[in-house]
Amino acid sequence: MKSVFSKSLISVVLFALAALTSLAKAQGIFDRPFTIQSRESYEAAIRNDSTSPSYVLISIVRAYTGQAKSVCTTANFLLGAIHREFGLEYGPADVSKATKIALASHDHTFLFRQPVALANIPISYSGEDLAAARKFLAPIPTDELRIKFSSLFDKSRLPTDGYNRDAIACALIERGLSPRLSDRSNQVYVTREQMKLTE
Numbered sequence: 001m002k003s004v005f006s007k008s009l010i011s012v013v014l015f016a017l018a019a020l021t022s023l024a025k026a027q028g029i030f031d032r033p034f035t036i037q038s039r040e041s042y043e044a045a046i047r048n049d050s051t052s053p054s055y056v057l058i059s060i061v062r063a064y065t066g067q068a069k070s071v072c073t074t075a076n077f078l079l080g081a082i083h084r085e086f087g088l089e090y091g092p093a094d095v096s097k098a099t100k101i102a103l104a105s106h107d108h109t110f111l112f113r114q115p116v117a118l119a120n121i122p123i124s125y126s127g128e129d130l131a132a133a134r135k136f137l138a139p140i141p142t143d144e145l146r147i148k149f150s151s152l153f154d155k156s157r158l159p160t161d162g163y164n165r166d167a168i169a170c171a172l173i174e175r176g177l178s179p180r181l182s183d184r185s186n187q188v189y190v191t192r193e194q195m196k197l198t199e
Contacts, residue, residue, distance in 0.1 A: 035070075037108060041178040045075040046102045051183035055169040056108065060121060063113040069123070072170030074181055077121050078102060078110070085117035125167040133167040134174070136160075142175050149190040152182055160188075 037045075037057040045054030053074035061068045079098050086101070088094035112118050125133075137145060140158070148158035149172065160168055169179040169188045179188045 035174050037173050038176065039106070041173070041176075042108060043103060044178060046079070046099060048075060048180070052180050054178060054180045055166075055173060055188075057170060057173045059107070059109040060118070061109065061111040062118065063111050068109075071121060071123055072125075072166050072173060073121050073123075075102075081110070081112060081117040081120040084120055085112050085114050125164040125170075129164040129167040130170055133163050133171040136163060137168070137171050137175065142177070145172065145175060146177060146190055149177070149179065149188065152185055152187055152189055157187075
């Protein structure tokens with residue numbers, strides 16, 4: 001009985017998310033044309049439960065104001081927001097539910113009603129920060145970016161001092177890369193696994 005109820009609850013939640021996303025689009029409330037992160041990159045980020053979380057590019061809709069914003073954040077912050085929005089605990093079953101909800105959004109758009117859920121997704125950069133990161137990375141070929149961000153050693157890396165870390169990650173996603181956050185140095189990097197897959 002509990003299993004049937006759980007499956008029904010997940011179905012209702014997923015249907016509600018799809019309906020709310022469609023409503024948001026119909027009302028034209030998105031702040032600007034939205035770059036969609038590749039499905040492969042997004043799904044890998046959601047499923048990455050290591051201490052070095054992956055970045056996701058999502059759109060957040062505030063339920064009571066209709067405001068929407070494109071945000072780059074680490075996947076663990078998004079999943080934490082989903083837990084808070086739906087009152088989920090952190091046992092295996094609820095972790096699985098949160099993951100399913102995240103993966104069900106194919107356009108990576110999430111509508112949140114709970115202030116505690118919104119508060120779980122910090123926005124650490126401005127539009128100016130993102131514009132600066134894009135301009136900084138624009139002249140560099142994508143293959144070179146992949147190499148320059150695959151190492152955590154200063155001598156091998158592209159120097160990004162003075163640029164916002166999350167904005168750099170966002171610009172990398174827009175270039176088709178899958179950045180992660182180092183658990184020790186807090187540096188943005190691209191995994192060597194992605195390098196092997198794309199070479």
